[in-house]
Amino acid sequence: MDRLDAIRLFIRTVENGSFSAVAREAGVGQPAVSKQIAALEAHLGAQLMRRTSRSMTLTDAGQSFYEAAVRLIEDFDEIRSSIGQEQAALSGLVRVTAAPVFGRLYITPKLPDFFAAYPGISVELSATDRTVNLVEEGVDLAIRMGDLTDSSMTARRLASTPIVTLATPAYLDARGAPATPGDLQQHSCVVFNVRQEPRLWTFTKEGQTSFHHPAGRFRTADPEQLRTAVLAHLGLTQAPRYLFADAILAGTVQVVLEDYVQGTLAISAVHPAGRRLPTRTRAFIEFLADGFTNDPAFARA
Numbered sequence: 001m002d003r004l005d006a007i008r009l010f011i012r013t014v015e016n017g018s019f020s021a022v023a024r025e026a027g028v029g030q031p032a033v034s035k036q037i038a039a040l041e042a043h044l045g046a047q048l049m050r051r052t053s054r055s056m057t058l059t060d061a062g063q064s065f066y067e068a069a070v071r072l073i074e075d076f077d078e079i080r081s082s083i084g085q086e087q088a089a090l091s092g093l094v095r096v097t098a099a100p101v102f103g104r105l106y107i108t109p110k111l112p113d114f115f116a117a118y119p120g121i122s123v124e125l126s127a128t129d130r131t132v133n134l135v136e137e138g139v140d141l142a143i144r145m146g147d148l149t150d151s152s153m154t155a156r157r158l159a160s161t162p163i164v165t166l167a168t169p170a171y172l173d174a175r176g177a178p179a180t181p182g183d184l185q186q187h188s189c190v191v192f193n194v195r196q197e198p199r200l201w202t203f204t205k206e207g208q209t210s211f212h213h214p215a216g217r218f219r220t221a222d223p224e225q226l227r228t229a230v231l232a233h234l235g236l237t238q239a240p241r242y243l244f245a246d247a248i249l250a251g252t253v254q255v256v257l258e259d260y261v262q263g264t265l266a267i268s269a270v271h272p273a274g275r276r277l278p279t280r281t282r283a284f285i286e287f288l289a290d291g292f293t294n295d296p297a298f299a300r301a
Contacts, residue, residue, distance in 0.1 A: 001246060003043070004076070006036045007069050010048065013037065014066050091120030094284050097134075098143040101125040101243065103226045107143070108290070108293070115285050121280045129222075135272050140281045142270045143288070144239070154273040158289045159298035163262040165201070166244060166253045167236040177256050178236070181210050188213035188235035193221040201238040214238070232249040240265045245297030267298065 013033065014024045023030040041048050048062035058066060083267075099108055103125055111123060126132065132139055134153070135150040148155050166176075178184050191198045191210045198219065201212040216235050220226050223243055230237050230244070230253060242265075247253040269285045271277055292298040 003040070004073075006040045008073060009033055010040055011066065011069055011073060011189065013049075013056070014058065016060075019056070030163045049297070060298075069236065074076045090118055090280055090283060092278070093122045093124055094278075094281050095124045095126070095140045096143065096284070097126040097128060097132045097139050097141070097213070099129050099145065099223065101227065102143065102145070104224075105246070106242065106292075106297070110291050114284065117287065118280070118283055121283065123284070127224050127243055140278070141284065142272060144268050144270050145265050147266065148268060148270065152273055153270045154277075155270045156285055156289075157266055157268045157270040158215055158285070159267045159295075160264045160291040160299050161240045161242040161267065162264050163202075163238060164241050164244075164255045165236060165238045165257045165262065166248070166255045167230060168233045168252060169254050171233045171235060172254060172256070177254075179257075181212050181257065184212045184214070184236065189216040190235045190237040191216050191219040192223070192226050192237065192239065193219050196221075199238075202263055203257065204262070205260045238262060242267075244296040245295075249296070267292070 005274060007203075009022060009026065012025065016022050016025075019033050020030050021035045026033065028120070037049065042204055044061075044065065046061040046065075047059050047275070050057045050059060053292055096107070103126070107125060114123070115121070126139065131144075132142060134140070143158075144155075175187060178187060184201070198214050201214055203210050203212070214237075218229050220229065220236050223239070226237060226239060227243055227247075229235075231247065236256070241248070244253050248255060269288065271281065
């Protein structure tokens with residue numbers, strides 16, 4: 001029996017006024033209770049109880065120790081309870097929604113490390129480009145790109161990623177690399193559609209901003225198809241760096257017009273405002289934020 005258990009026996013003995021009653025309560029013999037309290041007194045170097053064949057009374061030291069011991073045990077039990085609740089909170093299911101390509105490239109590959117760190121938590125990932133109503137669909141967290149305007153949501157910016165213009169080396173070898181945004185008029189572009197219209201490309205240098213209306217034989221509103229088309233040498237595109245970060249690192253695509261600022265895209269974790277965020281969801285958000293810190297595709301928010 002450890003010292004904390006001995007203190008608990010001492011408190012129960014004082015409150016019951018009987019060694020035998022505490023022994024029955026603890027399921028041990030009366031000599032064992034007496035032995036534990038004697039060991040406690042020896043450890044403290046003070047007599048806590050005066051014992052006779054008929055009664056047990058506290059010494060002055062025993063009274064002081066009893067009052068302190070009660071506070072100690074209450075504090076310990078409260079701490080143990082709060083830690084137990086916290087550990088229970090680090091279990092259960094986190095329901096997350098994210099764009100399919102982002103989930104494939106930057107969430108799912110990180111899950112083995114997350115599960116190793118939090119063995120009690122499970123993750124359900126809904127991969128969709130539509131804006132999910134988190135409250136109606138019972139989703140805990142959304143990973144969203146760009147500016148956020150919904151005031152009913154609370155957002156934590158996790159990172160940002162620069163917008164870049166790029167193509168494969170094979171395409172650039174055949175058509176030449178543009179030196180200025182004006183040169184793009186002579187190039188085939190892989191066009192990303194926003195609400196069925198081509199997204200305008202923006203370039204800023206030395207305070208001057210210019211725009212390019214991309215034109216090409218392939219248009220898509222699907223980032224995955226945009227990525228595939230560029231890797232198939234169909235032309236130049238302007239896109240978030242995260243979409244091609246692995247290909248840039250491998251040299252299978254090449255960034256051009258790097259002297260021009262082309263914007264950044266914010267990446268945020270979004271959840272319903274006015275609700276207490278579960279500990280497991282906070283743990284998942286912090287895990288993603290830490291993971292993005294060391295990823296060359298992102299800049300820490």
